[in-house]
Amino acid sequence: MKRAVFWIVAILVLVGLQLQMSNWIGAYYYKIVILAGINIILAVSLNLINGITGQFSIGHAGFYAVGAYASASLVTYGEASIRGMVAFLPRVGQDAVLLLLGITVAAIAAGIAGLAVGIPSLRLRGDYLAIVTLGFGEIIRVVILNVDAIGGARGFSSIPALSDFFLFWVFLFVLITVAVITNLVNSSYGRAFISIRDDEVAAEAMGVDTTRFKVLSFVISSMFAGIGGSLFAHYTAYLNPNSFTFITSFTMIIMIVVGGLGSIQGSILGAALITFTLEAFRSLSEFRLVGFSILLVLVMLYRPQGLMGIWELLRLKRSTAIAKS
């Protein structure tokens, strides 16, 4: 009951904001708020695998790209027939159906990609996931560059704009992402994830099927990245492979590290903060990324728990950290 009330109130507030927001803050800030929303989805989902399960993915942009392109292709090439099927709905309703279909397809495609990447790399202990995801992120970009049906290097331009009602959709999915991941972390699955992060050997000894849970966490994380990609694709109505380089992945890592690894509130705060700061310093071009990479190093050296992170993650016992022989 309480939950239903929460969601009804949330939806009403979002509709209200949607109607008023751009009048209040102007088109430029409206756009940044939407980008911040998408980045929150990405950061919270990346935090599930990096902060909560303690595995390290640095190719989140790859899954973001898979979602964006999957959704954009479906909507671009299927628009006419889908609109035909739901012709009885008003325009806004048709857009909603298209967007939701796109998001579903994006989540499925990114989830499958996550499964394909996760199974070989997550069976092992160690940092292989990092390098495999980095490789995957680059390969997926090469593939996109070479497929002409989705624009190749020119970019995918004729995506139908579904952007009349975007603030509502983006923040609805922000709420859904945060709710799903928070509930997941507080469930028995989440306990398994955290146990893997804290001590994989002990988790295995306690009967946690570590590979299964790691892959599960990774697939869920990828699916939400896909959702973020879908929202991005239909908001901007134009996709370019250069939006999905490893720099994008690294920016997401900076968000969750500054916010605090393992903390969901931290990821939200970090994503919002970094999005606004990156915009504010846009005129400094390359300088800002140099500054942000120094920030990443300094945060990690001087305050590894970030703004709100959990301390325990980074105090693994010396024995588990160094023992290799």
Next chain:
Amino acid sequence: MLITFLQQLINGISQGSAYALIALGYTMVYGVLGLINFAHSDVYMFGAFMGYYIANSSLVQEQLGGSFLAAIVVMLLAMALSAGLGILIERFAYRPGRTKTRFTLAFWLGILGAMFGALLSDSIVGILAGAGVGIVVGVVVELAGIHPVRQDSRLALLIIAIGVSLFLENGGQLVFGADPKFFPEIIPSTSLNVGELSLDTQKLIVLGVAIILMVLLNLFVNYTKTGKAMRAVSYNLDAAKLMGINTDRIIALTFAVGSALAAAGGILVSLLYPKIDPLMGVMPGLKAFVAAVLGGIGNITGAMVGGLILGFAETMAVGYGSSTYRDAIAFIVLVLILLLKPGGIMGKATVEKV
């Protein structure tokens, strides 16, 4: 048919020996710290750029112009500078979490300050003043008692490595410029005909230099006292420390040697493919890492073998298949090893002790 195959074989081996040189740095650092040093691929880039600037400098041009000695000078200087960069990275990014160090904040704030100085007034004075302010602030904060947090998490180290890599890539774009440059031909390319086989001297030189460096490394690691200390640190850091080995110095040395080899790799690859830019390290770095995993990470011979196999596989795939997905080969190889033999060819099965 056979001739084409031999030709491809030579291409593959010379490409592979360059991968092997980079892979050695990954595998050595992984051996001593258990860390995938992401910044390594950018040290490779740095080496290539240093080679470019030294080869184009007036001193080398006038004094040694075009001679074989010039190539050697370029190579050795670039290797030395990159070794210095490797030591700096180790000292100011990786060591503070491990042992008590000083001036970490001063170093990073100095760079940040220099950057702001360059931004506010684009002159040497501005840059120096900015760096000075940064260093003073860093030292004051340290005197106030704020020190890096001691931590032993591999995840934290990995994130720092990514930060350093990002810093070098973007810093490279600022300092060297984002548009590609063309590496001078310090060794002229001529064809050598052996029967029907036509061999490019550049490729042979690349191969020869790589082999010499690898033999030297093997001698150093296996037959000197320092090499023995390095192996001890790689075997067990804590025990090595108890035996009186200055582990910090050995780790710094490992970074220096690995970085010098990466710089050599960078120059050799730039001879074959002269286009260099600040992001050039990303793909070769990734492939070299795959080579290190293929050979068995932490194993020096393995890295050499892995590099050669990877270079060979890639050239064959391009020669007899399509070149569009050249970069995908390494990725497929990586996934296959992780599925079939995660320890690598030369690696031994590791048992986790609790």
